[in-house]
Amino acid sequence: MVNEYNHETPLVMHIDLNSCFASIEQQSRPRLRGHPVVIVNRATEHTGIVAASYEAKALGIEALMKLRDVRRLVPDVVAIESDPAKYKYVYHKLLAIMQDYSAHVTMKSIDEGIIDFHQAPASIQQRGLETLGYEIKQRLAQEVGVAMRCNVGISTNRFLAKTAAGLHKPDGLDIITPDNLHRVLGDLKLTSLNGIAWRNEARLQAVGIYTPLDFLAASEETLRQIVFKSINGTKWHQRLRGWEVDDVPTKMGRVGRQYVLERFDLTHQEILQRLHHLCESVGWRLRKQGLAARGVYVYAKSAAGYWHACRVMALPFFSNKAIYELAKQLFSEAPSSIKEIGVHCYELTNDEMSQLGLFADEIAHERAVTIASDDINERYGERTIVSADTIDTGIYVSQKIPFGSTRYM
Amino acid sequence: MNTEIELNEQVDVVALFRPGRTMCEPIKFRRKNGREVVISEIGLRHPKPLGARLVHIFDVTDGGADYRLEFDAEHLTWRLTREADVW
Numbered sequence: 126m127v128n129e130y131n132h133e134t135p136l137v138m139h140i141d142l143n144s145c146f147a148s149i150e151q152q153s154r155p156r157l158r159g160h161p162v163v164i165v166n167r168a169t170e171h172t173g174i175v176a177a178s179y180e181a182k183a184l185g186i187e188a189l190m191k192l193r194d195v196r197r198l199v200p201d202v203v204a205i206e207s208d209p210a211k212y213k214y215v216y217h218k219l220l221a222i223m224q225d226y227s228a229h230v231t232m233k234s235i236d237e238g239i240i241d242f243h244q245a246p247a248s249i250q251q252r253g254l255e256t257l258g259y260e261i262k263q264r265l266a267q268e269v270g271v272a273m274r275c276n277v278g279i280s281t282n283r284f285l286a287k288t289a290a291g292l293h294k295p296d297g298l299d300i301i302t303p304d305n306l307h308r309v310l311g312d313l314k315l316t317s318l319n320g321i322a323w324r325n326e327a328r329l330q331a332v333g334i335y336t337p338l339d340f341l342a343a344s345e346e347t348l349r350q351i352v353f354k355s356i357n358g359t360k361w362h363q364r365l366r367g368w369e370v371d372d373v374p375t376k377m378g379r380v381g382r383q384y385v386l387e388r389f390d391l392t393h394q395e396i397l398q399r400l401h402h403l404c405e406s407v408g409w410r411l412r413k414q415g416l417a418a419r420g421v422y423v424y425a426k427s428a429a430g431y432w433h434a435c436r437v438m439a440l441p442f443f444s445n446k447a448i449y450e451l452a453k454q455l456f457s458e459a460p461s462s463i464k465e466i467g468v469h470c471y472e473l474t475n476d477e478m479s480q481l482g483l484f485a486d487e488i489a490h491e492r493a494v495t496i497a498s499d500d501i502n503e504r505y506g507e508r509t510i511v512s513a514d515t516i517d518t519g520i521y522v523s524q525k526i527p528f529g530s531t532r533y534m
Numbered sequence: 535m536n537t538e539i540e541l542n543e544q545v546d547v548v549a550l551f552r553p554g555r556t557m558c559e560p561i562k563f564r565r566k567n568g569r570e571v572v573i574s575e576i577g578l579r580h581p582k583p584l585g586a587r588l589v590h591i592f593d594v595t596d597g598g599a600d601y602r603l604e605f606d607a608e609h610l611t612w613r614l615t616r617e618a619d620v621w
Contacts (some may be wrong), residue, residue: 148580152577152578153578153580153593154578154593154595154600154618154620155575155577156595156599156600156618156619156620157536158598159621160620195603201535203535203536203620204536205536210580210581210582210591211578211580214580214581215580266564267555268555269555269578270555270577270578321546438621463609502585503586504585504586505584505585505586505602506583506584506585506587507585508613511580
């Protein structure tokens with residue numbers, strides 16, 4: 126198979142909701158349709174936008190631009206604060222539609238997922254993926270709303286299916302097979318390929334690979350030994366030819382949250398309160414996954430640049446108190462003029478594996494208090510019980526969209 | 535320009551319960567000041583858990599403004615929680 130293309134019937138479908146959060150807002154508020162809309166996590170001028178509607182994109186607005194720059198560019202842009210509960214609902218509707226066709230559905234993020242039809246019933250496979258793709262688009266409009274559109278890409282592996290889904294936005298449906306692979310890749314840039322950002326682009330260009338077609342023409346040996354200097358070169362060689370190399374489960378490596386400060390003149394104590402809030406949120410997420418951690422990583426972005434500190438403990442911990450105590454100690458070295466803070470727990474282990482050491486009684490007590498608080502928060506709503514230190518921070522550090530992960534959905 | 539007014543107003547609602555996209559369709563509602571709003575489109579209905587309690591959010595429009603109605607599934611009450619407009 127070294128240089129062969131995968132000629133099997135394309136049975137992998139990638140579905141990508143177009144301008145997901147902005148479309149959901151335009152769906153829920155009909156009078157926003159046709160207006161340039163951007164979604165922000167907080168209505169402050171220095172916040173970055175997390176999504177833009179197609180009307181906004183047509184005017185040059187892109188995700189991650191600062192709201193103040195967006196307003197300069199398009200003064201009548203409508204900025205809407207994100208509403209995670211709404212996006213979560215649409216995510217589950219999309220997931221339910223996808224699961225009607227195959228048991229093998231993988232959501233890659235809140236707005237995109239993959240259906241693997243290899244083991245789908247014959248009655249489904251026989252209908253053809255193109256027909257099913259159009260049906261899914263129709264169902265999305267009927268079951269969620271007419272403003273919701275999605276891109277569908279079909280191919281023999283996840284990489285080419287995702288590439289196909291990006292060819293004609295919005296509302297496209299494309300299929301990539303060995304017959305049109307050269308034509309499709311011929312119209313793309315290297316950085317249009319998922320997984321090729323500037324660093325990999327530079328690696329490829331260093332050996333004379335300037336286009337996706339050059340990439341496709343490169344030998345497996347060149348990619349493995351010279352470009353990527355690892356098995357990744359072999360994987361790219363196979364991936365580009367339609368062989369599946371990306372169907373691997375991802376292991377959760379860390380649990381974290383970050384927060385861009387609502388004002389840049391907060392006192393150290395006020396910043397610590399927000400850090401404490403993040404620790405409570407991270408602790409809650411950790412425990413919901415049945416995990417404990419051994420490591421805490423904190424960072425701060427300031428005028429001076431990026432600062433971080435971390436520490437790994439001998440025994441696992443999972444309570445908000447333990448996470449914050451460690452984070453607070455680490456944060457004592459943080460610089461001034463901070464604009465953004467973050468905290469991550471890592472070295473994750475199954476909570477049941479937690480060992481009780483010399484301080485067994487103390488740990489057992491802390492565990493009991495934590496579990497009781499979680500039970501109350503579960504029953505009466507998140508943040509019903511919080512540390513007195515973070516009572517007032519909820520209006521600032523509210524729960525936001527979980528990008529890039531669906532584990533908290 | 536987008537304006538959003540947060541409210542917490544109990545309203546009288548006429549709703550249809552029938553199979554379909556939203557299952558429960560508010561048709562019109564009467565505000566405290568007596569004004570009647572006839573709903574021309576339900577944008578989205580989504581559930582919002584408040585702990586063990588469940589509130590159903592209905593984002594609707596009468597063509598002139600967008601409204602958010604919340605139906606508390608435990609207490610069986612309707613509240614108008616937002617009025618918004620864009621121009």
